[in-house]
Amino acid sequence: DGGITQSPKYLFRKEGQNVTLSCEQNLNHDAMYWYRQDPGQGLRLIYYSQIVNDFQKGDIAEGYSVSREKKESFPLTVTSAQKNPTAFYLCATQQGPQTYEQYFGPGTRLTVT
Amino acid sequence: AQSVTQPDIHITVSEGASLELRCNYSYGATPYLFWYVQSPGQGLQLLLKYFSGDTLVQGIKGFEAEFKRSQSSFNLRKPSVHWSDAAEYFCAVGAQDSNYQLIWGAGTKLIIKP
Numbered sequence: 001d002g003g004i005t006q007s008p009k010y011l012f013r014k015e016g017q018n019v020t021l022s023c024e025q026n027l028n029h030d031a032m033y034w035y036r037q038d039p040g041q042g043l044r045l046i047y048y049s050q051i052v053n054d055f056q057k058g059d060i061a062e063g064y065s066v067s068r069e070k071k072e073s074f075p076l077t078v079t080s081a082q083k084n085p086t087a088f089y090l091c092a093t094q095q096g097p098q099t100y101e102q103y104f105g106p107g108t109r110l111t112v113t
Numbered sequence: 114a115q116s117v118t119q120p121d122i123h124i125t126v127s128e129g130a131s132l133e134l135r136c137n138y139s140y141g142a143t144p145y146l147f148w149y150v151q152s153p154g155q156g157l158q159l160l161l162k163y164f165s166g167d168t169l170v171q172g173i174k175g176f177e178a179e180f181k182r183s184q185s186s187f188n189l190r191k192p193s194v195h196w197s198d199a200a201e202y203f204c205a206v207g208a209q210d211s212n213y214q215l216i217w218g219a220g221t222k223l224i225i226k227p
């Protein structure tokens with residue numbers, strides 16, 4: 001069954017701790033994206049990767065880090081440097097760089113207190 | 114730079130009534146256009162897309178959208194809404210000089226009155 005898996009669905013952390021959000025896909029898509037969603041603000045791009053072992057910063061990369069060691073996986077680490085990390089995080093894939101259509105995972109809601 | 118505007122933050126429609134959600138974009142050439150839907154606490158699902166050809170495109174769940182180049186618009190329509198259509202709707206534009214990424218509108222939240 002093809003798809004995008006994000007785990008966990010809900011994540012709770014204390015302020016000052018780093019936390020890693022998982023995103024796995026078995027669609028064999030080349031590109032993967034991380035978005036942050038806050039109420040009333042739409043989707044904001046954090047990082048994206050168009051090929052294994054390469055990634056680029058999006059509009060709001062500060063306080064986040066990623067890796068792309070395998071085609072299937074694109075984990076996002078929210079570091080303690082992120083000033084306001086509580087949000088809904090969405091992972092998406094794109095078949096190739098010129099296809100545009102993105103497919104989304106179910107999201108992870110991170111709450112930091 | 115490309116941009117996408119969804120002028121309505123919220124829209125309230127009675128069940129069974131028709132719906133039109135507005136989307137305007139800013140881009141010099143013909144863009145690739147998308148509408149996505151998001152139920153609360155869920156990921157986004159593609160409703161429909163326009164790349165070229167017929168400017169009226171049909172999507173899933175009974176939705177359609179019309180590309181109007183002269184107005185730089187790609188409005189989403191549905192002739193009769195159901196309570197299950199209550200969700201947030203996002204318009205997005207893809208353009209080659211945006212490094213093949215999607216530029217997103219801020220979203221329109223659809224509320225259905227019984």
